[in-house]
Amino acid sequence: MKIEVIKIYGFGKWVNQTFTLPESMMVFYGENEAGKSTLMAFISGMLFGFASKKSKFINTYEPKEQAVYGGEIQFLHQGKSYRLIRRHRTNTELELIDLQTNEAFANPQPILDDILGPITSETFQQIYAINADELAEVRSLTPAELEQRLLKIGAVGATEWLSVANQFEKEAQGLFAANSKNGKRPLNGLLNEYRRTVDNQLEIQRQLPTYFASLESLQNQHVAIEKLKTKITDQQNSLLELNELARLEPLYLQMRKLEQKQAQQVKKINEDTKVRFEQLQFQKANLIEELTRLEQTMQADNTNNIQNSNLSEAVTKLQPRLGMLLEMAANYRAMDQQINQLTRQYQQMRAEVSNFAETTPMQRQHPMNSASSSDIPKWKLGLGVAVIAIVLLMPINLVVKVLLALIVGGGVWLTGNRNADAHKVDQPAKEAPTDQLAQTQLNQLQAQLQASQAQLRQLEETINAEQSNINGFKLASVTNTMAASDFSMQLQQLSQVINEHVAEQQAHALGKADQVYQEQYYKQRHQQLANVQQEMQTVLASIGVADEAEFHLQIVKQNVDKQQNQELIAMQKQFNDQQITRLASLTSPVTDMITTTKMHLTQNNVQLAALEQQLQSSQIQHLKVVSNGTINEIEQQIANLQRDVIAGLEDFMIKQLSAQWINEALKQSSQQRMPQILTLATKYFQMLTGGNFIAIKMKSNMISLITATDEQFSLAELSKGTSEQLYVAFRIAFAQVLADMIEFPIIIDDGFVNFDAQRLGRMHGLMHELSINQQVIYFTSNPVVLTDFTTPQIVTL
Structure with a gap:
């Protein structure tokens, strides 16, 4: 998308305002409160x-004057x-108009x-919009936070998700800390109390040998149940994997068939042979068409009127003037x-004048080239004379010859004067300043x-008048145009029409000889046709092809093979290496394996239910063995503490895993684009630092920067300004x-208020x-843009 025109009916301070954006690089320059952000x-x-809503946190930019809210954008x-x-x-009333057909879409x-496409207001701000607030936030980040943000810059919305992940992490740390011993955090306190209660329980249990035997039986049953649960979990995971393989199996079989077809592909016709044969076909068709036309011509009545009166009139009037028109x-x-x-000489001289103006007086008094001379070098003078002679001998209008000779001579004179002025820098101060002389030369060249x-404009008007006259004859083979640049082409067409007309008239007069x-001529063309065939x-x-039909069939097969190869590549991308290896190693259908796994899973679930029921009976027996009410109370306390600890651990793990999941998901999303982003970011960062840094390397999710002298820096060693440049390089690379x-x-x-001049x-x-x-649109209040960008690129607010 390229925005071409912005028209505002009423929006904030802007009322009935139109902005045209003719260039791909546009700068909107203005002081603060000029309306750039608006x-x-x-x-x-x-x-x-x-x-759609108003609040003190949302600026709706209501028009300051009475005007319709909204406007137009042409793109x-x-x-x-x-x-x-x-x-x-x-x-809101929404309209969308196709300017080529002037059609207004009914449902825009x-x-x-x-x-x-996928761009929303939020993704637009995160990908394509860069502002000073964002870079100010980057300056406040720690090196670790900056590294984390850069690694996830390829994941849209990463900033908000990182905030959520940090919040989860803080809440988890508020529940539990691995190194905390004072028990101030809730989960640490519960664990400490649980340990004390278990120690108390063990002290009492040592007094009851029978209790230990019962307890050992319970523990063995718990171990058996846990092993069976682990086995069931493995089978459930295997079942999930098999279901996924069952989904991929038809596609895998189709992919294998395509691979077999690819192995059986016929020998390809190379591109050179294909192009040559198509050229021969084209020549053959042209020769057949020409022979047919010659046959018709030879059979035609010699008395037919070869040309209509309109063409004859055009030839009569235009043929004598054709040389002058050419x-x-x-x-x-x-x-x-x-x-x-x-124009090029003018632009070059203007650049030289600008460069000269930027040099210091001391630099002007000590030019670098000590070999400068006040005289025009002999080789330049000789070259100028030679060029003038060539111009005067050119077969063009005398006025143009003189003009070109003057221009070439002026160029040699200007070159000599610049050399002379460079030599006169060391002369006394009473002589005219060199920059004034250069400006005078620039003005002369401009004139x-x-x-x-x-x-040129006068000549163009004359040509347009001649084109209007030629267009008036309405010749079928001559293009009607009013563009002076097409005049030569139009005259070539007219010359061909005149030559063909004269040839036909002569042919008509020759009669039998013709x-x-x-x-x-017919026999020559017929022989050429035989040679082509x-x-x-x-x-x-x-x-190894019999005829043209088989040749084209072979080309069609090659195109089909190419399409199948593309389909094969697309299919292969839907599998990972592990899935392909597993599908290739299957000795039975996946559906049979799923059935077998489900049967074993059912059996294990039945066995688990029986073991759990047995455990329940053993626990009842265990309670009967324990006659001491104190143990029962302690066990109840332990059970309550276990429940509380498990609940706390679940909450802690949920928050920890949520934070880890968010970070991992953002990392995966970013890493899909990171190689491309890293390549472009390296190029832009090298440009922004003036070549100080030439490479960005990433290893184990750590970013390091390499200088032109092969030194390696971490993000913590960068200045705030360089960190901003790195972030901008990554942002632009992502876009x-x-x-x-x-x-x-x-x-x-x-976006670059903190950047120094360089x-x-x-x-x-x-x-x-x-x-x-x-397209790049730049809003700024920095006046340096007035010199860094051209006038057509700048809109002053």
């Missing part, structure tokens, strides 16, 4: 919907231009959702090329360029990784590079 909020609201998506219109904050929301077209091209050359452009020529047979024989799937502009709202300049250079393939 404009960014308008773009988000237009794409994803305005705020380009996949080669089509659309206009999106939203009116009113509540009860699904169309807009399809254009935006010269006019050549003059136009020469002047256009010369203007392009002058020269403007004069050339004016002459028929003999046509017969000879012979070469086609040679090509077919070289690849670029998604660029192949999602076409969306990057929007930056004063870092900000590099960031601006990175924006220029990004804007080649992706």
Whole structure:
């Protein structure tokens, strides 16, 4: 998506305001309170919907003046231009118009959702929007927190999930601490009390030998039950795995069939042979068509009217002037090329003037090139004379020749003057400053360029008048155009029409002699056709194919094989190595294995129920053995404490596992994109640090940075500014990784207020590079953008 026009009816301070975005790199420059953040909020609201609720925490940007709430955005998506219109904050009216067909979609929301794809207001803020608040938060992070955020930058919404994971971790730490001995935390206190009660129980049990025998029996039964439960759990896990294999088995068998077909694929026709044969087919078709046309021509009545009166009139009027018109077209091209050359010279000289203005007076007094001379070098003078001579000998209009000669001579003169001025830097201060002389030369070159452009416009008007005259004849083989750049092509077509007309007239006059020529030409073309057919047979024989039909059938088979290979690759991606190994090792159908596993699982469950019932009876017997009421009380206390400890442990484990699960899920989500993100982030980080850091390495979820001198730094060793640059490199890299799937502009709202001048300049250079393939919209109050970006790229608020 590329936003082209923003039109605001009423939104915050903006009322009846239109902004045009002609470039892929656009800068909205203005002081604080100029409306930059308001404009960014308008773009988000237009794409994803305005705020529907009012509160002190939500800015709805009500218009300051009486105006309709909302506006329009014109954008380009996949080669089509659309206009999106939203009116009113509540009860919003939405319109979407295809500007190519001027069609307004009856139900625009699904169309807009399809254009935006998976991007929502939240994901837009997390992926494509960078602001100062976000980078200020990065500056406040510890190195460990920054590393954690970078590792999970590929997982959308990671910041919010990390907050949830941290909250779970804190709550779990509030329940239990492994090294705590004072028992202040609830779970630690319960465990300490449980240990004391068990110690008390053991002291009493030592007095009851019979109790120990009963207790040993209970323990053995508990062990047997636990083993059986473990076995049942393993069988349940095996059953889950088998069910998954049963789901994948049909796809696996289909994949194996495709692999077998792939192994049986016929020998492929190489691309060169295919291209050559298709060229021969094309030649054959053209020759057959030409022979057919020649046969019809030879059989036609010689008295047929070869050309209509309109064509004859055009030939009569335009043929005498054709040479002059061709010269006019050549003059136009020469002047256009010369203007392009002058434009490049002007831009180069303007850059040199700017660079000269940035140098210090001391630098101007001590130029680097001590070999400068006030005279024009002989080789340059000779080159200038040679070029002028070549220009004067060119077959073009005399005025253009003189103009080109003057321009070339002026270029040599300017070069000499620049050399002379460089030498005069060491002369007394009374001479004119070199920068003023360079500016004067720049102004002269600009005037020269403007004069050339004016002459080109006059020539273009003359050409347009001639094109209008040619268009008036409405010749079928001559393109009607009013573009001066197409004049040469139009004259070539006209010349061909005239030549064909003259040839046909001459052929008509020749009579019988022309028929003999046509017969000879027909025989030549017929022989060429035979040669082409012979070469086609040679090509077919070289690849073992009988005829053209079999050749095309072979190509179709190759395309089918290619499609099957793509399907095979897609299938293979749905399996992991372990699943493929397991399916390949199966000796019986998965359904049979599932049936057997279910049967064993049922048997073990029945056995478990019997053991648990036996345990219950043994516990009753155990209670009868224990006659001391104190033991019963202690056992009840232990049971109560076990229940409380288990409940506390469950709560603790739930919070701990939840935090771990969130972190692991974010890590997995991020790692899917991390190799691509890391590659681009390395490139951008190297650019932003001026080549100080050349590599980003990740090992065991630890990020290290390598300098140009092969030194290695951890995140804890980076300055806050460099940490910001690293974070920006990762953020932009993530947006670029998604660029192949999602076409969306990057929007930056004063995101680099803490960057020094050098870092900000590099960031601006990175924006220029990004804007080649992706639109970048930059809101800032820093006046340095007025020099770092061109005038068409800047909108002053």
